[in-house]
Amino acid sequence: xxxxxxxxxxxxxxxxxxxxxxxxxxxxxxxxxxxxxxxxxxxxxxxxxxxxxxxxxxxxxxxxxxxxxxxxxxxxxxxxxxxxxxxxxxxxxxxxxxxxxxxxxxxxxxxxxxxxxxxxxxxxxxxxxxxxxxxxxxxxxxxxxxxxxxxxxxxxxxxxxxxxxxxxxxxxxxxxxxxxxxxxxxxxxxxxxxxxxxxxxxxxxxxxxxxxxxxxxxxxxxxxxxxxxxxxxxxxxxxxxxxxxxxxxxxxxxxxxxxxxxxxxxxxxxxxxxxxxxxxxxxxxxxxxxxxxxxxxxxxxxxxxxxxxxxxxxxxxxxxxxxxxxxxxxxxxxxxxxxxxxxx
Amino acid sequence: xxxxxxxxxxxxxxxxxxxxxxxxxxxxxxxxxxxxxxxxxxxxxxxxxxxxxxxxxxxxxxxxxxxxxxxxxxxxxxxxxxxxxxxxxxxxxxxxxxxxxxxxxxxxxxxxxxxxxxxxxxxxxxxxxxxxxxxxxxxxxxxxxxxxxxxxxxxxxxxxxxxxxxxxxxxxxxxxxxxxxxxxxxxxxxxxxxxxxxxxxxxxxxxxxxxxxxxxxxxxxxxxxxxxxxxxxxxxxxxxxxxxxxxxxxxxxxxxxxxxxxxxxxxxxxxxxxxxxxxxxxxxxxxxxxxxxxxxxxxxxxxxxxxxxxxxxxxxxxxxxxxxxxxxxxxxxxxxxxxxxxxx
Numbered sequence: 001x002x003x004x005x006x007x008x009x010x011x012x013x014x015x016x017x018x019x020x021x022x023x024x025x026x027x028x029x030x031x032x033x034x035x036x037x038x039x040x041x042x043x044x045x046x047x048x049x050x051x052x053x054x055x056x057x058x059x060x061x062x063x064x065x066x067x068x069x070x071x072x073x074x075x076x077x078x079x080x081x082x083x084x085x086x087x088x089x090x091x092x093x094x095x096x097x098x099x100x101x102x103x104x105x106x107x108x109x110x111x112x113x114x115x116x117x118x119x120x121x122x123x124x125x126x127x128x129x130x131x132x133x134x135x136x137x138x139x140x141x142x143x144x145x146x147x148x149x150x151x152x153x154x155x156x157x158x159x160x161x162x163x164x165x166x167x168x169x170x171x172x173x174x175x176x177x178x179x180x181x182x183x184x185x186x187x188x189x190x191x192x193x194x195x196x197x198x199x200x201x202x203x204x205x206x207x208x209x210x211x212x213x214x215x216x217x218x219x220x221x222x223x224x225x226x227x228x229x230x231x232x233x234x235x236x237x238x239x240x241x242x243x244x245x246x247x248x249x250x251x252x253x254x255x256x257x258x259x260x261x262x263x264x265x266x267x268x269x270x271x272x273x274x275x276x277x278x279x280x281x282x283x284x285x286x287x288x289x290x291x292x293x294x295x296x297x298x299x300x301x302x303x304x305x306x307x308x309x310x311x312x313x314x315x316x317x318x319x320x321x322x323x324x325x326x327x328x329x330x331x332x333x334x335x336x337x338x339x340x341x342x343x344x
Numbered sequence: 345x346x347x348x349x350x351x352x353x354x355x356x357x358x359x360x361x362x363x364x365x366x367x368x369x370x371x372x373x374x375x376x377x378x379x380x381x382x383x384x385x386x387x388x389x390x391x392x393x394x395x396x397x398x399x400x401x402x403x404x405x406x407x408x409x410x411x412x413x414x415x416x417x418x419x420x421x422x423x424x425x426x427x428x429x430x431x432x433x434x435x436x437x438x439x440x441x442x443x444x445x446x447x448x449x450x451x452x453x454x455x456x457x458x459x460x461x462x463x464x465x466x467x468x469x470x471x472x473x474x475x476x477x478x479x480x481x482x483x484x485x486x487x488x489x490x491x492x493x494x495x496x497x498x499x500x501x502x503x504x505x506x507x508x509x510x511x512x513x514x515x516x517x518x519x520x521x522x523x524x525x526x527x528x529x530x531x532x533x534x535x536x537x538x539x540x541x542x543x544x545x546x547x548x549x550x551x552x553x554x555x556x557x558x559x560x561x562x563x564x565x566x567x568x569x570x571x572x573x574x575x576x577x578x579x580x581x582x583x584x585x586x587x588x589x590x591x592x593x594x595x596x597x598x599x600x601x602x603x604x605x606x607x608x609x610x611x612x613x614x615x616x617x618x619x620x621x622x623x624x625x626x627x628x629x630x631x632x633x634x635x636x637x638x639x640x641x642x643x644x645x646x647x648x649x650x651x652x653x654x655x656x657x658x659x660x661x662x663x664x665x666x667x668x669x670x671x672x673x674x675x676x677x678x679x680x681x682x683x684x685x686x687x688x
Contacts, residue, residue: 151536185576188418215588216590236529237578
């Protein structure tokens with residue numbers, strides 16, 4: 001493994017350095033060739049670093065930033081006043097080649113906008129898209145995009161998302177000839193929004209894409225497809241709905257039977273069983289797959305949940321590490337030209 | 345209780361009379377004042393009725409229909425050729441006052457279109473909406489609409505959905521001053537589609553509506569709101585996503601530990617615990633709340649899942665029975681004029 005440097009927006013997210021710094025230390029402990037640039041308020045970062053292992057600390061550098069983009073700021077305004085902010089500096093480090101990827105839990109709209117501005121889209125890509133990898137019931141993985149990089153999408157954007165998803169599924173997840181589906185409100189051709197029907201017509205005629213048709217919301221986790229494509233609004237709502245239901249189940253499971261007096265053997269068996277159930281469902285826990293990859297740019301940007309805790313933010317760092325090692329942007333760029341329909 | 349007559353499209357759904365007829369018999373057994381009109385192919389219905397209790401059979405009448413609207417037919421085309429179909433005749437029975445409500449598991453688009461054509465929207469309502477009632481984590485209920493009666497919605501439609509949802513929550517579910525939220529991809533005012541932001545601006549200024557702002561997909565079941573409003577595409581995908589995740593959990597729960605050899609006490613405790621978990625999660629089982637109510641018409645129409653089995657189709661019949669008893673259309677009509685902004 002070769003040396004790898006990532007830039008972290010240490011101030012982003014609901015908890016800032018309280019979460020990003022311990023997660024960064026954990027990542028350094030796990031990957032001996034990893035170097036991290038922590039961008040943000042040096043005082044706040046240093047406080048969180050007080051008890052850090054000096055050996056790991058040596059592979060970490062603080063990059064000072066004078067401001068933080070508020071998570072509830074309007075994206076356009078935030079971008080206009082982004083100079084000197086932790087998020088912008090982290091992205092600039094990627095642009096300048098000082099870091100190979102950037103991770104932020106900050107304002108999604110600002111991150112998308114700034115990333116597009118600074119790292120620019122790949123040729124053939126109008127708008128980047130947020131993608132995540134979900135575990136499915138077939139023990140496989142399903143890529144879902146867009147998760148909210150764009151509020152709405154026309155058919156050309158949906159086709160580009162499909163191509164990018166297919167490339168990542170094939171090149172990174174090693175799924176040969178990955179199945180690609182469009183998320184819709186019915187499986188019949190006549191269903192849904194015009195943009196989706198138009199995208200379907202284009203995808204059906206693209207020989208390089210294994211397009212399998214429409215799928216509905218209930219197929220998000222069934223593994224019927226390898227890539228599921230939708231517009232950013234729908235993707236965001238769908239993913240959050242799924243996460244809400246999974247969290248509710250996991251918390252019900254955890255609290256089940258607590259505080260009740262019962263026979264020792266029932267208590268013991270209950271604990272054993274709950275452990276097994278938690279293991280069986282645990283892979284669906286949103287913390288396990290936190291981190292959405294912004295696809296379609298000349299660089300790697302990972303968006304973490306704003307509310308991510310240490311374990312989840314670590315998962316986002318790991319995703320950045322993998323995306324860089326597997327050269328996601330380069331592989332997309334290389335395949336894009338061959339796959340995308342020529343615009344003439 | 346007074347006598348009540350419902351019309352059932354016996355041919356609709358994936359299973360037709362095999363499901364609708366036994367569910368109808370079960371409903372008749374449960375409600376002694378219920379009379380049912382089963383619309384469809386008399387031979388097919390009679391076959392399914394072969395073993396029916398004659399006492400119940402006396403409260404059931406077969407209304408012959410010569411055709412069935414295919415579930416994958418394009419709505420516009422299906423409506424044009426709907427004359428004599430089981431779905432259309434069932435709706436006509438409501439229009440003519442022979443039945444007080446109609447239940448169908450058939451083609452959603454055709455049902456929406458025909459219902460609007462035959463039963464006409466209430467004054468002040470541009471487009472009817474599909475609504476369902478979901479159980480939430482606070483032991484309460486959350487009304488969600490639109491679930492797909494319309495593919496897209498402008499701000500005026502979203503406002504009308506909000507008003508109808510609030511009226512049903514207050515008048516039918518007896519929730520005083522029900523909270524109303526818009527489903528969006530962030531809680532900040534600047535987030536989301538223009539139609540949603542415009543609807544929010546109108547709802548904030550409507551004194552009769554207790555508008556509480558935006559909620560995200562992960563709040564579908566948290567009980568933070570009594571009414572959750574979204575466009576039909578998003579509502580459909582969200583509800584189906586939730587159902588898919590719930591079904592997956594319930595099936596994992598059911599299969600947990602099956603076929604494994606282990607100590608008797610562990611097996612016994614496992615069974616006990618699974619029963620408790622199933623009870624705790626069971627209320628989320630889509631079969632328990634099947635049936636979406638088409639709001640905004642001068643009559644009651646309940647849409648059942650196409651894939652509903654007997655238990656689920658029975659739930660749809662029961663929902664029709666309740667909607668009629670609680671006079672949903674009349675109550676909406678009565679309150680609508682006072683609540684809706686005057687269009688001038």
